[in-house]
Amino acid sequence: MRASAMALGVALACAPLVSAPLAAEDLVVIVHPDRAHERLDADDVAQIYLKQRLRWRDGKTIVPVNREPESDTRAAFARAVLELSPQQLSVHWNRQYFLGVRPPATLASDEAVKRFVAREKRAIGYVRASAIDASVRVALRLPERPSRSPRE
Amino acid sequence: MRPRLSALRRGLAGALAVCAVAGSALAQAAEPQAPAAPTPQNAAGTNGAHTPYSFVPLAYTPARGVSFGNSGLTIGGFSTLEIERENDAPADVALDSLNFLVLYEPVDSLRFFGELEIGDLLDWRSNSDDVHSDPNAFFERLYAEYSASDALTLRFGKFQTPVGRWNLAPAEPFTWTATAPALVEEGFDEQQTGVALHGSFYPEKRVVSYWLYGQVIDAFDGESDDDPIDRSAGGRLEYGDVRGTWSFGASLLGSRKDGGWTTTGGLDAKLRIGPRLELSSEALVSGGDIPGRDYWGAFVEAAYPLDQLSPRLAKLYAVGRVEHFDLAGAPAVELVDFGLTWLPKEWLNLKVGYRAAIHDRADLRDELKLSLSVLY
Numbered sequence: 001m002r003a004s005a006m007a008l009g010v011a012l013a014c015a016p017l018v019s020a021p022l023a024a025e026d027l028v029v030i031v032h033p034d035r036a037h038e039r040l041d042a043d044d045v046a047q048i049y050l051k052q053r054l055r056w057r058d059g060k061t062i063v064p065v066n067r068e069p070e071s072d073t074r075a076a077f078a079r080a081v082l083e084l085s086p087q088q089l090s091v092h093w094n095r096q097y098f099l100g101v102r103p104p105a106t107l108a109s110d111e112a113v114k115r116f117v118a119r120e121k122r123a124i125g126y127v128r129a130s131a132i133d134a135s136v137r138v139a140l141r142l143p144e145r146p147s148r149s150p151r152e
Numbered sequence: 153m154r155p156r157l158s159a160l161r162r163g164l165a166g167a168l169a170v171c172a173v174a175g176s177a178l179a180q181a182a183e184p185q186a187p188a189a190p191t192p193q194n195a196a197g198t199n200g201a202h203t204p205y206s207f208v209p210l211a212y213t214p215a216r217g218v219s220f221g222n223s224g225l226t227i228g229g230f231s232t233l234e235i236e237r238e239n240d241a242p243a244d245v246a247l248d249s250l251n252f253l254v255l256y257e258p259v260d261s262l263r264f265f266g267e268l269e270i271g272d273l274l275d276w277r278s279n280s281d282d283v284h285s286d287p288n289a290f291f292e293r294l295y296a297e298y299s300a301s302d303a304l305t306l307r308f309g310k311f312q313t314p315v316g317r318w319n320l321a322p323a324e325p326f327t328w329t330a331t332a333p334a335l336v337e338e339g340f341d342e343q344q345t346g347v348a349l350h351g352s353f354y355p356e357k358r359v360v361s362y363w364l365y366g367q368v369i370d371a372f373d374g375e376s377d378d379d380p381i382d383r384s385a386g387g388r389l390e391y392g393d394v395r396g397t398w399s400f401g402a403s404l405l406g407s408r409k410d411g412g413w414t415t416t417g418g419l420d421a422k423l424r425i426g427p428r429l430e431l432s433s434e435a436l437v438s439g440g441d442i443p444g445r446d447y448w449g450a451f452v453e454a455a456y457p458l459d460q461l462s463p464r465l466a467k468l469y470a471v472g473r474v475e476h477f478d479l480a481g482a483p484a485v486e487l488v489d490f491g492l493t494w495l496p497k498e499w500l501n502l503k504v505g506y507r508a509a510i511h512d513r514a515d516l517r518d519e520l521k522l523s524l525s526v527l528y
Binding site: 043046047050052053054055059060061082083084087090091092093097098099100102103 | 215216217219226228230253255260261263265299301302320321323325326352354357359394395396457467495498501527
């Protein structure tokens with residue numbers, strides 16, 4: 001009964017934006033449930049994760065959280081959204097470091113990202129679809145693209 | 153180390169310090185205080201739970217500095233060892249500077265940033281038995297910033313002059329080439345001391361960024377060999393895509409010194425072709441009453457990752473730049489720079505480059521340069 005209710009909650013949370021069923025390995029961008037009015041696409045999320053766009057529409061600072069650098073989830077997210085190689089991202093963040101801009105903080109698991117986003121109204125994160133529940137809202141679904149060559 | 157603080161410098165530094173303390177007090181007053189941004193420690197350690205405002209624990213990330221708890225304070229920096237040899241001149245080996253980057257973001261809208269340089273640490277010429285050392289400390293940058301929105305941020309203090317794109321991050325570890333373009337080094341003052349309004353808009357999945365700024369007080373804490381302008385007013389507009397694949401910029405700067413005015417205008421562009429080739433270009437023209445400020449110049453720079461040729465060349469880039477620089481009263485010069493840049497780690501950057509100066513001037517000559525930069 002409890003599991004059914006949770007599944008229903010997840011479905012309701014995802015319904016406004018996700019028309020096709022989510023596969024467990026799909027990546028989803030998640031925000032706090034109070035951010036029901038936020039509409040994001042991949043370009044918006046890229047701006048947020050490159051620290052070009054810093055604020056939500058209500059004026060609050062956006063707090064993006066990344067997975068750790070070695071994470072497959074992070075690599076998939078970078079391919080799908082940022083469209084930058086790890087080396088290009090490294091160059092980008094070194095330059096931002098000089099400008100006094102810190103990269104998004106990292107958390108070591110989907111569960112940690114989900115719990116952080118569930119508690120922090122300014123946060124945005126990404127996790128595998130299998131990790132979400134009603135405590136967060138899916139703002140964007142990112143079907144994983146096929147891996148590119150490591151040389152790209 | 154020989155700090156050189158005049159009354160004006162003390163005044164500006166003091167004002168920023170007062171603002172910093174006030175910001176800190178604001179941050180501590182709010183309960184419960186979410187971190188200004190979650191650090192790996194406070195966020196991971198609590199699985200996302202809010203923690204009280206704290207300067208502990210310390211967390212160090214190479215090339216990203218030390219962060220102090222969830223206080224919003226981060227201290228990092230960089231340093232570069234250079235070996236250079238101009239034609240016929242003795243080789244010069246220098247540990248030019250230690251640069252400390254201090255960022256403090258006590259609350260969402262307020263940030264303080266400083267770059268303290270301890271310069272002239274060690275210098276040895278191959279025709280000398282002596283190692284020269286004359287350490288001195290000064291602020292390359294020092295400012296406070298209040299951000300009302302992405303579109304509106306107000307800055308006060310000393311900051312990089314937003315003319316073109318090279319000058320926004322001109323330090324050795326953050327550039328592709330070992331040498332800097334002459335038009336950036338000689339064309340205008342590297343920093344301004346005063347106020348700036350800047351921000352970004354996002355129309356139709358594009359980014360429009362602007363700067364309006366002016367040097368409204370005397371230059372703050374310059375190097376002893378600087379001869380800064382008295383006052384200035386300038387602006388910059390940049391238009392590009394959201395992922396930085398391409399962008400175009402235009403800059404305009406009016407500078408006043410000893411009653412004379414000089415106007416500097418420029419266009420710049422950046423283009424990333426596929427995931428590989430990065431091109432950037434700047435053109436500047438300047439004219440007016442200030443002596444030594446009449447010039448025009450342009451350069452095109454390219455960086456190409458060599459792992460395309462062989463996986464063994466991973467993180468190695470071929471870099472090059474062609475520049476024309478024509479300063480009134482001096483021979484026009486063409487500069488061709490080419491070399492290799494290796495980025496084996498985020499915190500390590502090695503470059504070797506050769507500059508060929510065609511129709512060279514006394515101060516712009518053929519030069520071989522190696523540099524090793526560490527970000528900490």
